[in-house]
Amino acid sequence: MTSDTAAPLIEFRGVYKAYDNGTKALTDVNLKINKGEFVFVVGASGAGKSTFIKLIIHEEKPNAGEIIVGDYKLSRLRRRQVPKLRRTMGIVFQDFRLIRNMTVFENVAFAMRVVGASKKDIRKRVFYALNIVGLNEKARNYPDELSGGEQQRVALARALVNNPSMIIADEPTGNVDPTMSYEIVDLLTEINKRGTTVIMVTHEHQLVRDFGHRVVMIENGMIVADNAGFAREDGEKAPITLETAVFDDVKNTADAESVPAPAGQADDEAALAIDSGFVLTEPQPTKEASDDETEEL
Numbered sequence: 001m002t003s004d005t006a007a008p009l010i011e012f013r014g015v016y017k018a019y020d021n022g023t024k025a026l027t028d029v030n031l032k033i034n035k036g037e038f039v040f041v042v043g044a045s046g047a048g049k050s051t052f053i054k055l056i057i058h059e060e061k062p063n064a065g066e067i068i069v070g071d072y073k074l075s076r077l078r079r080r081q082v083p084k085l086r087r088t089m090g091i092v093f094q095d096f097r098l099i100r101n102m103t104v105f106e107n108v109a110f111a112m113r114v115v116g117a118s119k120k121d122i123r124k125r126v127f128y129a130l131n132i133v134g135l136n137e138k139a140r141n142y143p144d145e146l147s148g149g150e151q152q153r154v155a156l157a158r159a160l161v162n163n164p165s166m167i168i169a170d171e172p173t174g175n176v177d178p179t180m181s182y183e184i185v186d187l188l189t190e191i192n193k194r195g196t197t198v199i200m201v202t203h204e205h206q207l208v209r210d211f212g213h214r215v216v217m218i219e220n221g222m223i224v225a226d227n228a229g230f231a232r233e234d235g236e237k238a239p240i241t242l243e244t245a246v247f248d249d250v251k252n253t254a255d256a257e258s259v260p261a262p263a264g265q266a267d268d269e270a271a272l273a274i275d276s277g278f279v280l281t282e283p284q285p286t287k288e289a290s291d292d293e294t295e296e297l
C-alpha cells in the first residue's frame, strides 16, 4: 500500500442538504473516503443515498458544510470547472442511460469524444474498456439488442474509458438479475483492485455480505453506521454478522423481504458489529442549514 492510498479522495464535513420543497435529505454528514477504497452505501428508500451521490458529482449543492472531491473544494467550484471534476469520475446509474441510436462502440466512444480524445486513442481505449466488461463482440450492436446486464456493462465500460480516479454508481445492479449483479460487482471489485476508488449504492443485501467491502449506512439523512477501517485493512472479507446487523435496520426497503431478520438477534449482532470495528454514531440533533456554516479547508 502506498502513502497515496491513504489520502482522502472524498470528504464530507458537516454537510446538510435540504431540497427546495423543504425536504431534509442529509443532516450533518461527516465522512472520508480514501483513494483506493470500495464503499457500499446502503439504507432504506428515501434515506438520502442518491442525494449523497448527487452531492459528490456536483449535481446538487449542499445548504451547509463542505465537500472535497480530489483537488476540488466543491463550494469554490466554478461552473467551468464542473466538467473537469466530472472527468475524474465514471458515473453509472440504475437505468444505464445509454444512447439508443448509437452502437455499443459509439456509446463508449462518445464519452471520450466529449473530452477531445483522438480517434486512435478512442479506438484503443474503447476496445480495452469493452474487453474488461467482456463485450468486445457486441461493439456493433445497439443497446436495444442487449440484455439489461449487458447494457449495464456497456455503461460501466463508458464509465471506465477515460480512466477515472473513481467510479460512482447509484444502484447499478437495480435493473439486472442476481447473477449479473454479482458479475457487475465482481467487475467493479477488479477495477477497484487496479486502484480505482468505487462508491456504490445498493439495496442488495447478499452482495454486501458476500463482497466484504466498507459499508456506509444512511438512515433519515444521517450516517448511522460505517465500518471504515475494518473491511479494507487486510483485504479480508468482513464477517457476515456485520452486514446482517446493518440490514436489520433496513427491513422496510422494497426488497428486504428476501432477508428476514431473525427475531432477537439484532442486539447481539449490533454488539458483534461494534466489536468488529463498526462505528455506530448517535443521531445528531437537527440543525438548521445555512451557508455561513461552511467551513474552510
Ligand SMILES: Nc1ncnc2c1ncn2[C@@H]1O[C@H](COP(=O)(O)OP(=O)(O)OP(=O)(O)O)[C@@H](O)[C@H]1O
Residues within 6 Å of the ligand: 019, 020, 021, 023, 024, 025, 043, 044, 045, 046, 047, 048, 049, 050, 051, 052
Ligand atoms: N429533487 C428533489 N426534490 C425534493 N425532494 C427530494 C428530491 N430528491 C429527493 N428528495 C427527497 O429527499 C429524500 C432523500 O432522497 P434520495 O433520493 O436521496 O433517497 P434514496 O436513499 O436514494 O432512496 P431510494 O433508495 O428510493 O433511491 C427523500 O425524502 C426524497 O423524497
Ligand SMILES: [Mg+2]
Residues within 6 Å of the ligand: 049, 050, 051, 170
Ligand atoms: Mg436513490
